[in-house]
Amino acid sequence: NAGVTQTPKFQVLKTGQSMTLQCAQDMNHEYMSWYRQDPGMGLRLIHYSVGAGITDQGEVPNGYNVSRSTTEDFPLRLLSAAPSQTSVYFCASSGGGIYNEQFFGPGTRLTVL
């Protein structure tokens, strides 16, 4: 199993550009989440999904869109990149139930100029 994969690993954008961060998991997990990590602020939830076709907002959703057309994939779209979106983005999945360990991908380091 590859676990949770993310692409790209690094990306530089100019202000106003759009892009999609890819996330895929091969563990048949129902739950998937996107987090951003900024220095001194821990991990903040952007959007999450409890299954294919179902998504909801997290703590910091503005400027981001998600969709969940399949169980495996959960892409994150930046509509119009801003310097405030410079961050490290992590995708995670979990199987649900009482013990809901989250499996994280390797992350995407995004810089917006």
Add this chain to the structure above:
Amino acid sequence: GQQVMQIPQYQHVQEGEDFTTYCNSSTTLSNIQWYKQRPGGHPVFLIQLVKSGEVKKQKRLTFQFGEAKKNSSLHITATQTTDVGTYFCAGPGLTGGGNKLTFGTGTQLKVEL
């Protein structure tokens, strides 16, 4: 909204010294999870505590869940250089079920020889 705070934010220790990080939630938690993130890496699940007053050990690591289920601690005995990293606690959010986690701000541990 729910807040999860951790103290201290940073900790430098000499190898062989003990280390403790504390996690406090503004709301009662159904369970709490702990993650470790090595420098440049992604968060990796360590453990989940569910019961009030629960104590679990993993070799030199001892995890405790408070009686009121609003706080938790991680204690490392005789630190080693392999313990370097940032330790996060995380608890379920008020909505979205147990897979929508609110992460603490993290404690960064540095171990000097």
